[in-house]
Amino acid sequence: MAISNIDEKEIKETKETKGTKGTKYTLGRITKINSQLIEIKFQKSHAPKIGALVFTKPLGSKFSVFFEVARSDNDGTVFAFALSSIVGIKIGDIVKTDGKGIRVPAGKETLGRVINLYGKPYDFASGEDIINAKTYLEIFDAPDTDVDFDESSIDILETGIKAIDLLLPIPRGGKVGLIGGAGVGKTVVTQELINSFVAQHDGLSIFTGIGERTREGHELVSEARDLGIFNKTAFIFSQMNEVPGARFRVPFSGVRLAEYFRDEYKKDVLLFVDNIYRFVQAGMEISSLLQRIPSEVGYQPTLFSEMGSFQERICKNKNGSITSVQAVYVPADDLTDPSVVASFTHFDSIVVLDRAIAAEGIYPAINHLDSTSDFLSARTVGDKHYKVASDVMGILEKYRQLQDIIIISGLDGLTEADRETYETARRIRNFMSQPFFVSERFSGKKGIYVTIEQTVESFGRIVTGELNYIPEGMFLYKGHVSEVIEEFERTSNKIGEIIEKDDSKKAKKDKKKEKKKNKKASGEK
Structure with missing residues (x-):
């Protein structure tokens, strides 16, 4: 031919x-x-x-x-x-x-659907093997829109998660990195953010799974159905068993769909990427196929430009915003790995999940001293919020310093002021924990959404040390500090009733003994 x-x-x-x-x-x-x-x-x-x-x-x-x-x-x-x-x-x-180039279907037809990078459905709803969308978009054909750089219009997105809203505020239209090794809770935090965004903010979500396991994808879709957010979310997957080219291009399909919903539907969109590290890995495999000379640690020489071509499209404009939350796997828990560094440069907030904190049973296992946010300032969050956040960070930093003294001398080696700081820090760390809606079936605890106002008020009371009389264990997995006080009072009343009952029994017993003794003495006479 x-x-x-x-x-x-x-x-x-x-x-x-x-x-x-x-x-x-x-x-x-x-x-x-x-x-x-x-x-x-x-x-x-x-x-x-x-x-x-x-x-x-x-x-x-x-x-x-x-x-x-x-x-x-x-x-x-x-x-x-x-x-x-x-x-x-x-x-x-x-x-x-x-x-x-590669085209992806766009529009309401993609909501509540599970598709691959060019729109072929994985769910086969109604038995069809294509998405009958009216609009198909080239994934690299980014729209010409004016990015909103007006700092006076910065809007902080309320997540309902205390540990994030207090110390790691997320700007609407910003980018957040969830950094952590395997098994520290990145996917669970991502799922909770999807739930809060759709349920509380009436937004749309795009979940982009790069190199996802089939089991993980199935669980995510199943939980989205149970939580009632499935029909406001589009799921785009490239599974772990697929070729590197698919994993390398699926994030661009996700961001192109997000751009369409932002500009045509005038919606705020939450774009989730799990896991951005697998995007880097796929690029490394493609680079090897093309026989490019690798750079440091074997990564592709085009690593930073490839990352930038994706990240620069996540922004806010006059039509709406794209806010992105990206899970980042850290190889061997090494934060200096080039793949991690390439991601860091684009994030407005970096949320580091720590295995040691997870081992203590505190979830989300966020290490706030290693995490950062460019938007934690009095100008963006307000004076009261910023003061409370600064006090919390100061106490947590002092707590880290006191650990060395405690290892050598124990608690007896601390001054009275340091012991007070230590006790306050323990309560702050425990209060950072929170029951999630997406983990109700596993934890048995009902999920809690906490507003920023409630969060600031609660931590404002804890940092003063006024609640140090309450055992630190009672601060675990609570929403508002009033719940801690109520549990303490309820427990104290029960203990008081038990003590009172025991005292009453003892008094009756003593009275009976005394009566018996008097009777015996009377008989001897």
Whole structure:
């Protein structure tokens, strides 16, 4: 077959191209296959540009195999990495392209659906194998919008999570990194944020799963249904078993859909990414396929530019905002790893989850001394909030310093003032814990949403030390400080009743003994 431009009428229509009447395709031929990378020969004048989507349908297969052009030579040869399984393709197969990039469906049709990076559903609702959306968008065709840089209009997003709202405020339209190793609670915090945003702020959420396990994705979707937020959330996944190209491009599908809801629906959108580290990993694999010389620790030389091309699209404009929460896996708990550093530079708030705090049974296991927020200032959160937050941070910092003395000398080695600070810090740390709505079925504790006003008021009382008479264990998993006081009073009353009952029994027993003794003495006389 000659390699040339042909009209759609001359080729067999496929499910992927159905409905694109009048589309013209350029044909090429596969000349080399190297793992997930293929070499394709086009006519020199018709070679597609970098970023174009090409596809072929293996003989006997129901589904097409997709590739993205990553490099081209002057003679019409292009190199493309796979976006789906390459099973069935062979040298000599014909590929097609219309010159456009990856497209994702957009609009209300995607809400309450679970799809892959180019819109193929995983959930197969109603039995269909495509999303019948009116609008399809190229994932790299970012809209031209004016970013809102007006500092006077900074709006802090209330999450309902005390440990975040007090010390790590999140700006509407900002980016937040959830940093932590495996098993410290990144996904649970992410799920709780989705719940609070949809339930309390009437927003829309886009969950982008990069390299997710099937079990994790299934649990997330199931919990979203149970919490009643499923129909206000679009789920875009590239699973762990999929090719690196799919994991490398799925975050761009997520952000493009978020841009559409922000600009066309005039909505505030919460974009979740779990896990951004797997995006970096996929880029490293693609870079290796393209034989690029690696940089430090084996990462791709284009790491920072790739990260920037995604992060810079998350912003606020006159239409609405995209606020992003991104889980970041930390290899070997090393915060200096290049993949972690590349993410750090873009975050407005960094929430570090600590394994040692999790081991103490305090969830969310946030290490506030290692975490930061660019928006914790009197100008953005108010004087009262900032003062309470500063007092809390000062006490927690002093608590860290006192740990060394306690290890050597014990509590007896502390001065009276230091002991008071230590006791206050223990209560602050415990009060940072909170029951989540998404973990009710596992913890048995009803989830609590705490407003910023309630949070500031509660910690404002704790930092004074006025509540140090209450055992520190009673501060665990409470919402407002009034709950702590009520439990203490309730427990104290019960203890008082028990003591009173015991005293009454003892008095009766003593009286009986005395009577018996007097009777005996009377008989002897």
